[in-house]
Amino acid sequence: MDNEIRTYTVLIYTENQIGLLSQIANVFTRRSLSIWTLTAGPTAIEGVHTITITSDATRRKIDEAVKQIEKRVDVISATYYVSEEIVYRELALCKVPSPALLESGAIEKLLSDHHARILEMNPEFTVLQKTGTLRETTAFYESVKPFGVLQFVRSGRVAVSRDAEPEIKCCK
Amino acid sequence: MENKIKGSEAFWKALIAEGVDTVFGYPGGQIMHVYDSLCSYTDRVRHILVRHEQGAIHAAQGFARVSGRPGVVLVTSGPGATNVVTGLVDAMTDSTPLVVVTGQVPNAALGTDAFQEADVTGMTGPITKWNYQIRRPEDVAWAIARAFYIAGSGRPGPVVLDFTKDAQVGLTDFHYEKCTGIRSYHPDPFPSDKALDEAAALIDASKKPFVVFGQGVTISHAEDRLAEFLRKGDLPSGSTMLGLGALPTDFPNYEGMIGMHGHVAANVKTSECDLLIAIGMRFSDRVTGSVGKYARNAKVIHIDIDKAEIGKIIPVTVGLCGDAGRVLEALTARISPGSHREWLESFVPVREIEKKKVIEPELHPKGKELKMGEVVDAVTAYCGGRAIVVTDVGQNQLMASRYSRLASRRSFISSGGLGTMGFGLPAAIGAAIADPSRPVCLFVGDGGIQMTIQEFGTIMQEHTGVKVILLNNNWLGNVRQWQQLFYDRRYSATRMINPNYEDIAKAYGIKYIRVKDREALPKALETLFSDNGPCLMDVLVEEEANVMPMVPPGSGLDRMMLTENSWYENE
Numbered sequence A: 001m002d003n004e005i006r007t008y009t010v011l012i013y014t015e016n017q018i019g020l021l022s023q024i025a026n027v028f029t030r031r032s033l034s035i036w037t038l039t040a041g042p043t044a045i046e047g048v049h050t051i052t053i054t055s056d057a058t059r060r061k062i063d064e065a066v067k068q069i070e071k072r073v074d075v076i077s078a079t080y081y082v083s084e085e086i087v088y089r090e091l092a093l094c095k096v097p098s099p100a101l102l103e104s105g106a107i108e109k110l111l112s113d114h115h116a117r118i119l120e121m122n123p124e125f126t127v128l129q130k131t132g133t134l135r136e137t138t139a140f141y142e143s144v145k146p147f148g149v150l151q152f153v154r155s156g157r158v159a160v161s162r163d164a165e166p167e168i169k170c171c172k
Numbered sequence B: 001m002e003n004k005i006k007g008s009e010a011f012w013k014a015l016i017a018e019g020v021d022t023v024f025g026y027p028g029g030q031i032m033h034v035y036d037s038l039c040s041y042t043d044r045v046r047h048i049l050v051r052h053e054q055g056a057i058h059a060a061q062g063f064a065r066v067s068g069r070p071g072v073v074l075v076t077s078g079p080g081a082t083n084v085v086t087g088l089v090d091a092m093t094d095s096t097p098l099v100v101v102t103g104q105v106p107n108a109a110l111g112t113d114a115f116q117e118a119d120v121t122g123m124t125g126p127i128t129k130w131n132y133q134i135r136r137p138e139d140v141a142w143a144i145a146r147a148f149y150i151a152g153s154g155r156p157g158p159v160v161l162d163f164t165k166d167a168q169v170g171l172t173d174f175h176y177e178k179c180t181g182i183r184s185y186h187p188d189p190f191p192s193d194k195a196l197d198e199a200a201a202l203i204d205a206s207k208k209p210f211v212v213f214g215q216g217v218t219i220s221h222a223e224d225r226l227a228e229f230l231r232k233g234d235l236p237s238g239s240t241m242l243g244l245g246a247l248p249t250d251f252p253n254y255e256g257m258i259g260m261h262g263h264v265a266a267n268v269k270t271s272e273c274d275l276l277i278a279i280g281m282r283f284s285d286r287v288t289g290s291v292g293k294y295a296r297n298a299k300v301i302h303i304d305i306d307k308a309e310i311g312k313i314i315p316v317t318v319g320l321c322g323d324a325g326r327v328l329e330a331l332t333a334r335i336s337p338g339s340h341r342e343w344l345e346s347f348v349p350v351r352e353i354e355k356k357k358v359i360e361p362e363l364h365p366k367g368k369e370l371k372m373g374e375v376v377d378a379v380t381a382y383c384g385g386r387a388i389v390v391t392d393v394g395q396n397q398l399m400a401s402r403y404s405r406l407a408s409r410r411s412f413i414s415s416g417g418l419g420t421m422g423f424g425l426p427a428a429i430g431a432a433i434a435d436p437s438r439p440v441c442l443f444v445g446d447g448g449i450q451m452t453i454q455e456f457g458t459i460m461q462e463h464t465g466v467k468v469i470l471l472n473n474n475w476l477g478n479v480r481q482w483q484q485l486f487y488d489r490r491y492s493a494t495r496m497i498n499p500n501y502e503d504i505a506k507a508y509g510i511k512y513i514r515v516k517d518r519e520a521l522p523k524a525l526e527t528l529f530s531d532n533g534p535c536l537m538d539v540l541v542e543e544e545a546n547v548m549p550m551v552p553p554g555s556g557l558d559r560m561m562l563t564e565n566s567w568y569e570n571e
């Protein structure tokens, strides 16, 4: 079981120190682990940032990498999860030509089928937003494809753990 | 306004507040303000001018390892900074506390490929415990306080401060406050009572326990507590190369070094023991041999202050994450007095085999030529175990680690995890500066000495009393040994034509002795130690000798070469 490769989500809380991101990325590359998605940003606590990384690895490898990350002085905490242990989302934005979308008359159904939203619409193009898992945003993309996709981008994963404890005790 | 001082001055005030009295460095354009301010502090800080920045950092490592205090290095930007990179990695793997300060171009020039600009924080991130770019004079005191706290606490390591010119010349108020804690950093973990009880129960139940300790014992100043623990449990032990010096060589049931060129009994008993107690060590591949075959009959207790080391290489039965000294104290209180006579007696015949096949021929050879081992033995015996032994890398290092007689603490300084040739000479300088009361004996090969030979200039200028014992075999000996044993004696690029070392010593005003044969050795030792000054003793040793025993790559510890064609194998 320790040698089975799975997708792990690593949740890292850090002090806002320049250079930390590259050092964290380095922990993965040095162990030949690829970073599948990466999301970073400030938390609600002043000075504390969070980095969410997904990576395919064995439990042994991810455990080793996360311990090395946690060892960095400016890392407050680092934890890894399999997907069942977290609630997570990715965000996809999709730009399509407005005429094609409107002519088809399928827009209502598209939005309701995928729980997607219109962020912006003008005579030239429409920007649609879809949140979900990778599989859901992919399915969304497939449905929009016939209208001629101008641009499709996807964020990395953001996640919270499925337990009722505060994530970072030292900063409560 | 009149109370404000320059950042470069705040720098020296902060170092002094941290108790720094020695700095190893080399000046240059982007650190000149700091050097300029040094003029006002030379009564409190001794600056050692090295001949190459690599020399500065290795000297600081030697200084730190002997004194137990962070070594301080001061270099300029660009090439000054890149020249310390080897030493940073070395200090990172060997847990040596260092504060390395590099000059940096003005803030506005950052990222413009300005003259002598290098991305120092980017480059040194993965090879330092912490690094930080100081861009404002008001951050100098804060950054230095943090640097010393981080370098010296928990598992020690190197810290880099990249000091931009703006921060050096700008004015600031100066208040110094030592750093006592960082919310994201917990350097002093301690195991639970439950884990300690479990470990004690394992020790009490064990019939064949074996202790393997490393440098963590020295770093934690836990030598006495280790000895008490071993005595109370009646436990046999072995040391990693960097653990040497924590116990006197003649400590009861202490088998000496373990690993690739370790002592046979120490290695064989690691494979036979039913309980392995690892203290302040990290199961380097040079220690374990083939990991799959390592301690395969044993439950494992691993004590280490670095959580990431526990279970990294060897799965553990009980992990005790904490300072070696504190954990040993708690554990010693919990165990019952042990008695392992039968188990300890089983070591004797193994020891005898090594003595007969390896040690005797090395220390009392029948042949005419001098052996490295007998030279190490003679030198360290002459010092009555008081010497600080410093080594370079190669056969000289392995022989020094096998045959040095050590009676005092912090007495064995070597580049372990990185195996950096050229480490020895500057590290010996740092060691001698840290403790002038003990003789410092450097064992070095003819290859390694030439990697940092320029530091003879530092010895000359500072009158550092380093005793350099050059084990001269006209080969890159350790590589030649591998070529002999594993590459059919194809000696590719290992034969070396040596310079005239006498002329070199003379040029630097350093006393020189050449030793060609056994008969000349006693007299040479008298000359070597006749004064406190530096000396180069050039010993012509047997050219094609091998370090034995040897666990060949891929083998377990219980299968060792004793000579080129005889083996020790467990039945």
Ligand SMILES: Cc1ncc(C[n+]2csc(CCOP(=O)(O)OP(=O)(O)O)c2C)c(N)n1
Pocket (backbone or CB within 6 Å): B392, B393, B394, B395, B396, B397, B419, B420, B421, B422, B444, B445, B446, B447, B448, B449, B471, B473, B475, B476, B477, B478, B479
């Ligand atoms: C900087 C560096 N380069 C290369 C090596 C590989 N290496 C390990 S031992 C050795 C030979 C050392 O020869 P010498 O200094 O003469 O010592 P001896 O083994 O003969 O005692 C070499 C080249 C190394 N450890 N470090």
